[in-house]
Amino acid sequence: MGGKFYPVKGYIDFLKAASSDIESFWAREASKLEWFKHWDRVLEWEEPFAKWFAGGMLNASYLCVDKHLYSWHKNKVALYWEDEEGHTKALSYFQLYREVNRFASMLRNLGVNKGDRVVLYMPMIPELPIAMLASARIGAIHTVVFSGFSSQALADRINDTSAEILITADFGKRRGRLIPLKEIVDETLKLAPTIKKVVVIRRTKEAINIEDGRDFMYHELIKDAENYVEPEPLESCHPLYILYTSGTTGKPKGVMHSTGGYLVYNYATYKWVFDISDESIHWCTADVGWVTGHSSIVYAPLLHGATVLMFEGTPDYPDPGVWWRIIEKYGVTIFYTSPTAIRMLMRYGEEWLKNYDLSSLKILGSVGEPINPEVWRWYYKNVGGERCPIVDTWWQTETGGIMISPAPGMELIPLKPGSVTLPLPGIDAEVVDEEGKPVSAGIKGYLVIRKPWPGMLMGLYRDPERYREVYWSRFKGMYYTGDYAMKDEEGYFWIFGRADEVIKVAGHRLGTAEIESAVVSAPFVAEAAVIGKPDPIKGEVIVVFVILKEGHKPGDELRGEIIRHVREHIGPIATPDEVHFVAKLPKTRSGKIMRRLLKAVIMDKPIGDITTLEDEASIEEVKSVYEEFKHIMKSRL
Numbered sequence: 001m002g003g004k005f006y007p008v009k010g011y012i013d014f015l016k017a018a019s020s021d022i023e024s025f026w027a028r029e030a031s032k033l034e035w036f037k038h039w040d041r042v043l044e045w046e047e048p049f050a051k052w053f054a055g056g057m058l059n060a061s062y063l064c065v066d067k068h069l070y071s072w073h074k075n076k077v078a079l080y081w082e083d084e085e086g087h088t089k090a091l092s093y094f095q096l097y098r099e100v101n102r103f104a105s106m107l108r109n110l111g112v113n114k115g116d117r118v119v120l121y122m123p124m125i126p127e128l129p130i131a132m133l134a135s136a137r138i139g140a141i142h143t144v145v146f147s148g149f150s151s152q153a154l155a156d157r158i159n160d161t162s163a164e165i166l167i168t169a170d171f172g173k174r175r176g177r178l179i180p181l182k183e184i185v186d187e188t189l190k191l192a193p194t195i196k197k198v199v200v201i202r203r204t205k206e207a208i209n210i211e212d213g214r215d216f217m218y219h220e221l222i223k224d225a226e227n228y229v230e231p232e233p234l235e236s237c238h239p240l241y242i243l244y245t246s247g248t249t250g251k252p253k254g255v256m257h258s259t260g261g262y263l264v265y266n267y268a269t270y271k272w273v274f275d276i277s278d279e280s281i282h283w284c285t286a287d288v289g290w291v292t293g294h295s296s297i298v299y300a301p302l303l304h305g306a307t308v309l310m311f312e313g314t315p316d317y318p319d320p321g322v323w324w325r326i327i328e329k330y331g332v333t334i335f336y337t338s339p340t341a342i343r344m345l346m347r348y349g350e351e352w353l354k355n356y357d358l359s360s361l362k363i364l365g366s367v368g369e370p371i372n373p374e375v376w377r378w379y380y381k382n383v384g385g386e387r388c389p390i391v392d393t394w395w396q397t398e399t400g401g402i403m404i405s406p407a408p409g410m411e412l413i414p415l416k417p418g419s420v421t422l423p424l425p426g427i428d429a430e431v432v433d434e435e436g437k438p439v440s441a442g443i444k445g446y447l448v449i450r451k452p453w454p455g456m457l458m459g460l461y462r463d464p465e466r467y468r469e470v471y472w473s474r475f476k477g478m479y480y481t482g483d484y485a486m487k488d489e490e491g492y493f494w495i496f497g498r499a500d501e502v503i504k505v506a507g508h509r510l511g512t513a514e515i516e517s518a519v520v521s522a523p524f525v526a527e528a529a530v531i532g533k534p535d536p537i538k539g540e541v542i543v544v545f546v547i548l549k550e551g552h553k554p555g556d557e558l559r560g561e562i563i564r565h566v567r568e569h570i571g572p573i574a575t576p577d578e579v580h581f582v583a584k585l586p587k588t589r590s591g592k593i594m595r596r597l598l599k600a601v602i603m604d605k606p607i608g609d610i611t612t613l614e615d616e617a618s619i620e621e622v623k624s625v626y627e628e629f630k631h632i633m634k635s636r637l
Contacts, residue, residue: 008490011411011422018425019451025426026052026454029268030260033058033303034067036233039260043452048472048479049459050452052261053236060240060259061137062231064302065100068093073278073305080281080330081126083173084313084322089126093305096130098227103127103134105225110165110197110216114139114232117163117242119195121145121154121185123172124312127201127218128288129298131167136240136259139232143242143254146289147172148589148612151184153252155191157244160254160461162194167218169201170208174589175317182208189214236260242461243291245397253470254461255291255397263303265401265455269424270300273391273402274334274363275409281360283309283327284336284367287589291397292367296336300401315341320348324356335383336365339372340527340591342379347526347549350382358383363408366392368592370495372517376417394420394495396481398471400455403427404493418517419492427453429493431485436475439487446499447485448478484511501595503532504539508573512595515576518569519544522562524552529585529593533577533602541577545585545598545622554581580625584618586610601626 018025023042030039030053040055068074078093091099112118118135120142122128128144135142145157158166172179182200186209189195200208201218210217240259244252270276284296288310301308309330315323323345327335345352364384366376371392380390389412393405404420404427406413413421423429428451430438439445456479460467474480484496497513504510512530519528527547532540546562548554559579567575586594589612600607601622610616 008413008422011413012491014411015422015425019423019428022426022451022453026264029426030056030264030454033063033264033267039236045452047477048468049464050261050456051237052258052452052454053264056236056260057233058236058260058263059137059231059234060263060299061100061104061133063263064133064299065093065097066231068305069097071305076278076305077307078302079126079129079308079310081310082312082326084175084317085173091126096133099126099130100133100137101227101229102222102225103130104137104229105227106199106218106221107134107140107165108138108229109221109224110199112138112140112165114234116140116165117143117161119143119145119154119158119161119163119166121147121149121166121168121181122201123147123169123179123181124287124310125169125201125203126310127167127169129308129310132241132288132294132298133302137229137231139234139238141239141242143244144289144294145244146287146589146612147179147181148287148289150609150612151187152191152609153612154184154188156252157254158188158192158195160244160252161242164194164196165199166195166197167199167201169203171204171206173203173312175314178204178206234259237458239458241294243294243397253466254463256458256461257400257455258458261454261456262400263299265453266295266300267303269402269405269455270295270304272407272410272424273393273405274336274365276301276304276306276334278305280304280306280334281309281330281332282306282334282336283311283330283332284365285311285315285323285338285341286336286367291395291400292336295401296367315344316348319352320345321352321355324353324358327358327361328356331360333360333362334365335361335363336367338368338591339366339375340369340587340593342366342371342375342383343520343527344591346375346378347547349550353382358385361385361388364388364390366390367395370497370513370517371418372520373417374521374523380417389415392418392420394483394493398457399449399453400457403449403453404429404495416488416492419488419494421492423493427451430478431487431493432475432478436478441487441489441491444484444486444496446475447481447483447493447495448475449481450478503530503542505532505542505573506538510542510570510574515542515544515566515570515574518566518574519546519562521569522565524549524558525562527585529595529598530576531595531599531602533599535577542574543578543580543598543602544576545580545582547582547585578629580622580629582618582621582625584615584621586618586622587614588612589614598622 037057039053286292
């Protein structure tokens with residue numbers, strides 16, 4: 001499958017050697033970065049808190065932009081940007097350097113100092129990574145909030161950080177519509193009184209509310225900015241950023257990442273996983289508001305002097321060929337996206353790809369959720385032309401970087417569709433049972449990490465006890481990921497989704513991701529979402545919502561085929577009780593299926609906050625389909 005493969009055993013032996021002496025191993029990797037001051041100690045470990053490269057001094061902004069000015073990279077493109085309307089922008093490393101410095105000067109002029117929190121509620125525009133790097137330059141701690149979040153979600157994050165400054169734009173753009181970000185900010189600040197100053201980036205000529213003394217226009221402030229700000233030498237353990245988890249259960253968790261450990265880890269892993277170099281054109285389709293965007297759009301590629309591509313848009317607007325057009329236009333070499341997006345594009349068929357030249361691609365990536373083997377094969381064949389290895393990556397907001405993945409930049413071992421293969425060097429991952437003991441090959445258990453790593457979170461902001469409880473109390477001495485996994489006979493890891501996303505059918509715990517994978521493996525299914533429905537006899541029964549591929553019509557025959565298919569792939573215990581056909585599934589703007597909305601419909605409960613919903617018509621369709629189902633069932637009584 002593309003490239004020269006190496007024996008698995010030899011690679012596993014190397015991985016064992018790397019994790020046996022993690023301090024020496026990570027010291028060698030850290031030495032590849034430029035430090036203002038060498039560290040005193042590689043690791044200070046007081047479980048569950050780690051201090052990596054303690055005593056060392058460095059600066060993320062300097063490493064991502066300044067250092068490239070002393071080579072041919074100075075005039076090389078650092079960032080390409082394009083939106084769904086076809087507007088474009090390109091910044092060389094020198095131009096990016098100048099913009100970062102001016103933005104940092106503006107922050108200083110507004111009174112921002114080392115340790116202050118800066119909230120960034122911005123669309124996918126170049127000013128977002130510029131603002132992140134500018135904050136890092138002066139030692140401020142940035143908190144990026146996904147621009148699809150509601151005013152309440154934004155307020156929760158502001159209040160937790162007690163931030164006094166917020167950067168936003170007048171509007172975001174999505175599917176031909178304007179998203180009123182400033183209006184959402186105005187509502188937010190009624191709930192978040194700590195914000196004293198708001199900087200607004202003007203993108204349109206539309207009228208917006210401006211409050212004197214609080215709201216400032218970016219284009220006016222930047223006129224007084226200086227062209228150079230000395231990068232602040234920062235302790236390795238100084239927080240680089242706080243990024244909040246989605247908060248679907250309980251209060252959002254403020255995951256805090258360090259400067260030194262995070263940068264060392266991402267510099268190393270992106271070389272191993274993507275074979276990234278200064279010649280790479282790296283396109284990660286995630287929003288910068290997620291950790292994938294932090295690491296894959298901003299810090300890791302720029303550390304390596306690669307060219308980054310940012311796209312403000314969706315996979316199928318104005319048509320399903322837009323991504324393939326962009327790959328051809330910019331000569332993308334590394335393409336990193338989610339299984340959800342791939343499944344969406346699969347639905348439109350291969351014809352959309354045939355119009356574009358994708359021969360520049362060298363490596364394909366998958367992130368965000370387990371990838372179904374059928375989706376993997378389609379991606380490999382139709383996007384990669386059966387020559388690009390697929391790096392199926394497992395990691396989390398909390399891990400800071402990729403943990404388990406193929407590593408073509410190191411050794412290209414045989415790939416298995418649906419498997420994330422092996423842990424990266426220095427990562428001691430295992431699958432354990434309820435007692436915390438390693439399970440045998442082929443047995444599903446809990447994924448844990450048994451040794452600290454540089455990219456790991458420093459803790460939860462202002463909540464050390466919750467950090468200990470959530471991640472370190474389940475299994476003694478192990479980081480609990482919250483995911484189900486299995487190892488096969490060769491030691492390859494298979495991820496089955498969140499351990500808390502389970503359905504209990506007659507006492508059996510079934511992961512929704514596993515059932516969805518089985519449904520999607522049916523040749524006529526494009527996408528699926530699985531939820532549990534309370535049942536007085538079984539505890540819960542399985543309900544499936546399905547999007548069919550083009551050319552297939554819903555009906556009892558296909559419904560029966562899906563039920564038989566799931567029984568064959570998982571077993572009778574996983575037999576769906578209901579199968580519903582829809583044209584769209586309710587998703588967030590980042591592409592994640594909102595299963596809680598599906599559950600609210602079938603339980604006849606309030607839908608709740610739908611601010612992050614991509615298309616409100618999707619939930620209306622689900623309601624209509626389910627109402628028709630209830631009517632039919634009632635008529636049969």
